[in-house]
Amino acid sequence: MPELPEVETIKRTLEARIKGLSVVSAEIFLPKLIRMPGVEEFKALLTGRKFLSLERRGKYLLLRLSHGLVMVIHLRMTGRLVYLPASADMAPHTHLIINLDDGCQMRYSDIRRFGTVSLVPASELDKLSGLRSLGKEPFDREFTRGYLLKQLHSHRVILKTLLLDQSFIAGLGNIYADEVLFRARIHPQQRSNMLTQRQSARLFHAIREVLTEGIENRGTTLRDYVDGEGMAGNYQNLLKVHNRENQPCSVCSTNIVRLRISGRSTYFCPYCQRM
Numbered sequence: 456m457p458e459l460p461e462v463e464t465i466k467r468t469l470e471a472r473i474k475g476l477s478v479v480s481a482e483i484f485l486p487k488l489i490r491m492p493g494v495e496e497f498k499a500l501l502t503g504r505k506f507l508s509l510e511r512r513g514k515y516l517l518l519r520l521s522h523g524l525v526m527v528i529h530l531r532m533t534g535r536l537v538y539l540p541a542s543a544d545m546a547p548h549t550h551l552i553i554n555l556d557d558g559c560q561m562r563y564s565d566i567r568r569f570g571t572v573s574l575v576p577a578s579e580l581d582k583l584s585g586l587r588s589l590g591k592e593p594f595d596r597e598f599t600r601g602y603l604l605k606q607l608h609s610h611r612v613i614l615k616t617l618l619l620d621q622s623f624i625a626g627l628g629n630i631y632a633d634e635v636l637f638r639a640r641i642h643p644q645q646r647s648n649m650l651t652q653r654q655s656a657r658l659f660h661a662i663r664e665v666l667t668e669g670i671e672n673r674g675t676t677l678r679d680y681v682d683g684e685g686m687a688g689n690y691q692n693l694l695k696v697h698n699r700e701n702q703p704c705s706v707c708s709t710n711i712v713r714l715r716i717s718g719r720s721t722y723f724c725p726y727c728q729r730m
């Protein structure tokens with residue numbers, strides 16, 4: 456699933472391509488993709504609007520349009536949003552095509568079909584429950600060491616589970632949560648309220664460092680993810696623990712272990728991340 460670094464990379468690559476362009480028309484092949492409004496209203500509202508700017512919030516992509524409209528996209532498991540010439544081959548599972556006034560298209564494809572697209576007035580963004588309940592952004596000024604420590608101690612949840620909770624911190628997913636915990640040398644099953652101040656400080660810095668490196672390397676492509684121009688990321692080559700079961704830890708050479716936590720595969724070094 457695309458996480459903060461992947462969605463941020465899509466935002467940056469798409470913005471360079473579509474900012475200032477207007478929508479000529481939209482074609483929808485999977486009605487359930489459009490969460491709100493209805494499909495016909497979506498097409499009518501979108502036509503003629505200009506893309507003004509793009510933003511990211513957690514794993515959501517927000518495309519701001521003229522007339523105060525915002526297109527909100529969540530890629531879920533396998534969604535891809537790519538800018539292409541209209542003549543480019545159509546990828547399988549293409550569910551939405553937006554024809555742009557430079558003759559190119561923005562296409563949404565999704566093998567698993569869990570992604571969502573909404574078009575709402577900026578004043579009604581709060582109607583989207585997933586967006587409304589998001590926690591703080593890891594790069595927000597208000598996200599401080601003190602804030603994180605307080606939040607950790609107000610929960611009694613296994614750390615890996617808490618890091619995946621989007622209402623706790625926005626944007627972390629399975630890959631980066633594993634990498635963050637390795638960087639911070641904390642066991643994924645440690646309870647959040649048991650963390651020391653020192654561990655919490657390490658966790659704070661690890662979150663920012665790992666996400667920054669993920670963005671600098673244009674995201675992680677293990678399977679489906681590509682950026683807004685169809686390019687794979689590079690961070691999969693730099694992963695220290697995620698997806699590396701039975702491979703030696705880069706620090707201590709102990710083999711990386713895989714555990715299931717909350718139904719998700721979790722990878723960690725049993726020596727570097729002792730309980």
Ligand SMILES: [Zn+2]
Nearest residue numbers: 704707724727
């Ligand atoms: Zn190790």
